[in-house]
Amino acid sequence: MSKGEKPQKGLNKDAHLVRDLFARAKVKQLPTRDGYGEGLVLAGKHDEKIVVICADLTESTRSLGFKNAFPDRFVQMGVSEQSMASIAAGMAMAGKVPFISSYAAFSPGRNWEQIRTCIALNQTNVKIAGAHAGVSVGPDGATHQMIEDIAIMRVMPNMRVMVPCDSIESKKATVAAAFTEGPCYLRFAREKTPVFTTDKTPFKLGRAETFRHGTDATIIAAGPVLYEALCAAEALSKHGIEVRVINMHTVKPLDVKAVVIAAKETGCLVTIEEAQAAGGLGGAVSEALSAFSPVPLERMGMQDRFGESGEPTDLMEAFGLTSRYVEMAVKRAMCRKNGERVPEIPEYKTAAEEQLARLQKQIMEEALARTPKRWGGKKPDNSLKSRA
Numbered sequence: 001m002s003k004g005e006k007p008q009k010g011l012n013k014d015a016h017l018v019r020d021l022f023a024r025a026k027v028k029q030l031p032t033r034d035g036y037g038e039g040l041v042l043a044g045k046h047d048e049k050i051v052v053i054c055a056d057l058t059e060s061t062r063s064l065g066f067k068n069a070f071p072d073r074f075v076q077m078g079v080s081e082q083s084m085a086s087i088a089a090g091m092a093m094a095g096k097v098p099f100i101s102s103y104a105a106f107s108p109g110r111n112w113e114q115i116r117t118c119i120a121l122n123q124t125n126v127k128i129a130g131a132h133a134g135v136s137v138g139p140d141g142a143t144h145q146m147i148e149d150i151a152i153m154r155v156m157p158n159m160r161v162m163v164p165c166d167s168i169e170s171k172k173a174t175v176a177a178a179f180t181e182g183p184c185y186l187r188f189a190r191e192k193t194p195v196f197t198t199d200k201t202p203f204k205l206g207r208a209e210t211f212r213h214g215t216d217a218t219i220i221a222a223g224p225v226l227y228e229a230l231c232a233a234e235a236l237s238k239h240g241i242e243v244r245v246i247n248m249h250t251v252k253p254l255d256v257k258a259v260v261i262a263a264k265e266t267g268c269l270v271t272i273e274e275a276q277a278a279g280g281l282g283g284a285v286s287e288a289l290s291a292f293s294p295v296p297l298e299r300m301g302m303q304d305r306f307g308e309s310g311e312p313t314d315l316m317e318a319f320g321l322t323s324r325y326v327e328m329a330v331k332r333a334m335c336r337k338n339g340e341r342v343p344e345i346p347e348y349k350t351a352a353e354e355q356l357a358r359l360q361k362q363i364m365e366e367a368l369a370r371t372p373k374r375w376g377g378k379k380p381d382n383s384l385k386s387r388a
Helices: 032-046 064-069 081-093 112-120 135-140 149-154 167-178 226-237 256-266 281-292 312-318 323-337 347-369
Strands: 050-054 074-076 097-103 127-131 160-162 184-187 209-213 217-222 243-247 250-252 269-276 297-302
Touching (some): 032 050, 032 167, 050 081, 081 097, 097 167, 135 312, 149 160, 149 184, 149 250, 149 269, 149 281, 160 167, 167 184, 217 226, 217 281, 243 256, 256 281, 269 281, 269 323, 312 347
Parallel strands (some): 050 074, 050 097, 097 127, 160 184, 217 269, 269 297
Antiparallel strands (some): 160 250, 209 243
């Protein structure tokens, strides 16, 4: 913002977001993985060197569309994520552009060493697609809720890391990865989430996009939780607080310039991601701020713990990843900016822990109601009798 220029506020018209953005019932909902499938087919039509390798999860990862369109360029590896990464590296060295698809818990989770040694170290042109990332996987529980992937991929040399915010941006990110030389990691979710960008919404790998203007604070988000950030900013604006909202779809390379400008112009920041708060987007932003423009920062995400089984909406609320918690974090960051005293433990963390305790109690009560008394439950023991 130049000297003397009137500060902008409200939604950025140049972001070309959907109409009725804050009418949740009207906003279309699709999993971000859907955009990956569409992007694969689109990229495949433009480059016959693109191939897709899958580890027994063709439909779940949305690789099926590519398989149907280009069956001779699709390879089903079975449950063999480590071999998938190594073979993809070899195919890339032979001139192909492989995309490897699995759940993020298995790729890059299980095959991280093969990705490191065969793909990143050799700078082979392989694209890693991690689906079903985050706690919104829901009932599958902690084993399948990959929340460490952004962190472990961000520290890997030569690796780009993209976390699209909705299915449309996922398609754009997939196509961008296909035509960008070198290793890339793409992160997708399982659950349906708002589709709030459009085909006209700007997207460029490595460049952050401002979706809302503001001068009081900044929220930087990656992934579908960006919608929650926008909702929080809209609610805060009704109380005279104007918050900038930045879509940091590329966590690596981080748009450091956008972070520093936001720090200097708004004076405090909040990051939110559906992943570990340490090491991922929050870590990247912390590093940029400490080096160039130290200001108060609140990092929202999973607070050094694993996920749990439950309904996706319940879990997002219980782990403090919805708009009302973002509002709390913004207010705390502003208090710190203004030199006001704040509780040692952030209110948004305390509130989330209380909500999680209520959810855990509810789940336990439901389980006991279905369990016979002789096994420690509340259901009559005669329920164990076999039916004739």
